[in-house]
Amino acid sequence: MTPTPEKIDLLIEARWIATVETDAILHNHAVAVRGGRILDILPAAEARQRYQATEQHRLEQHILIPGLINLHTHAAMTLLRGIADDKPLMEWLQRHIWPAEGALVSAPFVLDGTRLACAEMLRGGITCFNDMYFFPEAAAQAATEFGMRAALGITTLEFPGNYASDADDYIAKGLAAREACRDNPLLSFCLAPHAPYTVSDRTFQRIATLAEQLDLPIHCHIHETRQEVADSLQQHGQRPLARLQALAQLGPGFIGVHAVHLDDSEIRLLADAGCSIAHCPTSNLKLASGIARIAEMDAAGINIGLGTDGAASNNRLDMFGEMRLAALLAKGSSGDAAALPAARALRMATLNGAKALGLDAITGSIARGKQADLCAVSLAELECQPCYDPLSHLIHVAGREQVSHVWAAGNCLLEHKTLRLGKEFRLDASAALWQNKAEVCTGKAHAP
Amino acid sequence: MTPTPEKIDLLIEARWIATVETDAILHNHAVAVRGGRILDILPAAEARQRYQATEQHRLEQHILIPGLINLHTHAAMTLLRGIADDKPLMEWLQRHIWPAEGALVSAPFVLDGTRLACAEMLRGGITCFNDMYFFPEAAAQAATEFGMRAALGITTLEFPGNYASDADDYIAKGLAAREACRDNPLLSFCLAPHAPYTVSDRTFQRIATLAEQLDLPIHCHIHETRQEVADSLQQHGQRPLARLQALAQLGPGFIGVHAVHLDDSEIRLLADAGCSIAHCPTSNLKLASGIARIAEMDAAGINIGLGTDGAASNNRLDMFGEMRLAALLAKGSSGDAAALPAARALRMATLNGAKALGLDAITGSIARGKQADLCAVSLAELECQPCYDPLSHLIHVAGREQVSHVWAAGNCLLEHKTLRLGKEFRLDASAALWQNKAEVCTGKAHAP
Numbered sequence: 025m026t027p028t029p030e031k032i033d034l035l036i037e038a039r040w041i042a043t044v045e046t047d048a049i050l051h052n053h054a055v056a057v058r059g060g061r062i063l064d065i066l067p068a069a070e071a072r073q074r075y076q077a078t079e080q081h082r083l084e085q086h087i088l089i090p091g092l093i094n095l096h097t098h099a100a101m102t103l104l105r106g107i108a109d110d111k112p113l114m115e116w117l118q119r120h121i122w123p124a125e126g127a128l129v130s131a132p133f134v135l136d137g138t139r140l141a142c143a144e145m146l147r148g149g150i151t152c153f154n155d156m157y158f159f160p161e162a163a164a165q166a167a168t169e170f171g172m173r174a175a176l177g178i179t180t181l182e183f184p185g186n187y188a189s190d191a192d193d194y195i196a197k198g199l200a201a202r203e204a205c206r207d208n209p210l211l212s213f214c215l216a217p218h219a220p221y222t223v224s225d226r227t228f229q230r231i232a233t234l235a236e237q238l239d240l241p242i243h244c245h246i247h248e249t250r251q252e253v254a255d256s257l258q259q260h261g262q263r264p265l266a267r268l269q270a271l272a273q274l275g276p277g278f279i280g281v282h283a284v285h286l287d288d289s290e291i292r293l294l295a296d297a298g299c300s301i302a303h304c305p306t307s308n309l310k311l312a313s314g315i316a317r318i319a320e321m322d323a324a325g326i327n328i329g330l331g332t333d334g335a336a337s338n339n340r341l342d343m344f345g346e347m348r349l350a351a352l353l354a355k356g357s358s359g360d361a362a363a364l365p366a367a368r369a370l371r372m373a374t375l376n377g378a379k380a381l382g383l384d385a386i387t388g389s390i391a392r393g394k395q396a397d398l399c400a401v402s403l404a405e406l407e408c409q410p411c412y413d414p415l416s417h418l419i420h421v422a423g424r425e426q427v428s429h430v431w432a433a434g435n436c437l438l439e440h441k442t443l444r445l446g447k448e449f450r451l452d453a454s455a456a457l458w459q460n461k462a463e464v465c466t467g468k469a470h471a472p
Numbered sequence: 473m474t475p476t477p478e479k480i481d482l483l484i485e486a487r488w489i490a491t492v493e494t495d496a497i498l499h500n501h502a503v504a505v506r507g508g509r510i511l512d513i514l515p516a517a518e519a520r521q522r523y524q525a526t527e528q529h530r531l532e533q534h535i536l537i538p539g540l541i542n543l544h545t546h547a548a549m550t551l552l553r554g555i556a557d558d559k560p561l562m563e564w565l566q567r568h569i570w571p572a573e574g575a576l577v578s579a580p581f582v583l584d585g586t587r588l589a590c591a592e593m594l595r596g597g598i599t600c601f602n603d604m605y606f607f608p609e610a611a612a613q614a615a616t617e618f619g620m621r622a623a624l625g626i627t628t629l630e631f632p633g634n635y636a637s638d639a640d641d642y643i644a645k646g647l648a649a650r651e652a653c654r655d656n657p658l659l660s661f662c663l664a665p666h667a668p669y670t671v672s673d674r675t676f677q678r679i680a681t682l683a684e685q686l687d688l689p690i691h692c693h694i695h696e697t698r699q700e701v702a703d704s705l706q707q708h709g710q711r712p713l714a715r716l717q718a719l720a721q722l723g724p725g726f727i728g729v730h731a732v733h734l735d736d737s738e739i740r741l742l743a744d745a746g747c748s749i750a751h752c753p754t755s756n757l758k759l760a761s762g763i764a765r766i767a768e769m770d771a772a773g774i775n776i777g778l779g780t781d782g783a784a785s786n787n788r789l790d791m792f793g794e795m796r797l798a799a800l801l802a803k804g805s806s807g808d809a810a811a812l813p814a815a816r817a818l819r820m821a822t823l824n825g826a827k828a829l830g831l832d833a834i835t836g837s838i839a840r841g842k843q844a845d846l847c848a849v850s851l852a853e854l855e856c857q858p859c860y861d862p863l864s865h866l867i868h869v870a871g872r873e874q875v876s877h878v879w880a881a882g883n884c885l886l887e888h889k890t891l892r893l894g895k896e897f898r899l900d901a902s903a904a905l906w907q908n909k910a911e912v913c914t915g916k917a918h919a920p
Contacts (some may be wrong), residue, residue, distance in 0.1 A: 103858060105857070105859075105869065106869060110810050110814060110864070112808065112809050112810050113853060140857065147855070309801060309803055310868070312803045312806070312807050312809040314804060326914065340869055349797075352754060352757035352758055355757055355759075356758075356761070359762070361558070361559060361564065362558050363760070365557075406588065406591055406899050406903075407596075407790075409899065409906035410904060411907070412554050413557065418555040420787045420788070421554060423872075423873060430476065451854050452857055455858040456858060459860060464666060
């Protein structure tokens, strides 16, 4: 007698599944989802017998992977995408980015910019992003509208801006935003001191206390440029990481962004403290910061996630591009073609990101009991033929345009490359509006 | 009185045109084509009055650029795409690539593999490729079937293979293929001594003589790895480039592929001799060869084109990826964010490639009298919003999936992302067939 099938919400069959729990690929398996969580992972033929699903997908030429986790971005900066490329860093910042931000940054700017970012990220398979920007309640609204998971920064700097007047004000506003978002299970928060060169010792001390009291990660740019290290030596008599260590920032909750210029002892320090790194290879090259020592950091046991950085310094919020570039750079800069194999690049873009955010119990891999944060990638295109190894193709062949379906907490957010939520926002029109404002405020004539 | 409009074959209006003749962008202009050649470039409104075209395209959200020129590939190796990734170079070559090639390479393999490559390249905006492989008449057939321009290699090695028995045999067969293709205006040939470590002094001398007699470029891998340089010092008592100079290879017709490990004097040598370089940044990283000194070579005045290399070492025949990676690496490795600006990256992928092949009088830029080799790229996608600078977006934002139309010699080969020629070939099926053969011959079990 055939047992009655069990009712579930969602059943996804895929030709290949990379769970990231191990490096092995499952063939012709299915993921069963109920109440937003992964209930079962089993052979597809068996799944059809055992479960009756409200929503069902047969992805016959696809690889199913965990939703990608963008471990570092400034989401709203999509609105400044490519505003000033091919410029030296200081000219880029001082003559273009800061004036534009000074003129434009506001809650509506962050809302529109983060909506655009969410649409782009979802279309590229990203289900969770770690944001560092201003007006986090506006970013939270955008993420919620699109159904995404987000870790929002309680961004903190010493100097006044459009959002806050001083470090205490930044922290107070960020904590208030966290309080306001308490009931949304898709949102979490990080303390986000901007960088060692923009945050004082006193503020770092406050942040260490808050991190402990509230059990929050600390998300901070570190050792991005040689200049930053040299300036710290001159100003504080020590390198930035040594200063952060003295200020009790470094621990399993610390996410260091960039970490391009590290010596051997600093790699050991980060590993010993259990810190995570958000590696942003495109941004590091584009702003001429350099190449992070990822192969060595990985060998030392540091938890490394991947980030796109903001669209003003990338200019794509594309984790497929970051996975491929991370793998290529690790090989090219270490002289070892076996460095950072495909499975490891995928792990960085998923489980390692979740671990950095303290979210690895609920997302980052395809495992029973975890939230159903999933991404399906078609390998049917002729550019993917032949396919000897789907995991290698995922990193070295596929592009974000091959993402067909995305789910977060079991909700389908992208179906056959079409966004299910957020369709009501006229993203093109709002981007054009902000572009016009940016061009007026930076004195650029609008091209005919 | 309105004058009667002049009859032409093709009129393409585009929101933006990057002619590459200068770095300026034309807005709302049109390209008029007759007999496969560019007749006129003029404001779109004026063009509609002056010309009556059989085929007309209004590309309202597109940038029109010259067809991309892939200055170095082994096209048929698409059939070995990703067969052995994440392996050290020698293991990759000796245990995987060479055995697979030994078992498979034949005229049918080259025909099927080059067809797949042509389809992929056209879909990515490439109208011309410089090929180095075996059975060039099969590659010529594939290029002709798809309507592409190709420079085919008279590939030469000392050791016997499936195609030829020794260097003289390789040369004889290559010259015979050239003779057979004489009447096809889209095809040209290069002498293609594989590399200094696989070709003898005597053969290089013969090649120098042939290059002069037949006025052919010389297409050769050089200084790809440190090992190659060290081995040459041991075996020949000189570095490979010095040896090639002594063997009269270096001149305006010389295309050096990779050129990763050059000292200052070698950069000056290549510049003084008027040589070209085919820079293959993805391949150089993936095989852990290193990072070529492109910013310095460019400053020295060397003509630098871009190549994808073969799909076994990339694994995408994607010139958008190479343009972006070349720009990023030049910035990241030189420490100068202004290095290799967008216009220069586009020039490398177009006009510089044409110049290297001796084809710059007929292709490589959008200019009156040149062949209409053109590529239209849509910037309408939300990932491209906002758009402050279309040229910067072309390099740093757009992907090959945004290529909508491609023409070679005025023939539309890709229309609204659909190939016009070559539809009869079952590329998926032939790729699967060759994959199966490759897996049998390399002893890999076929995954279920």
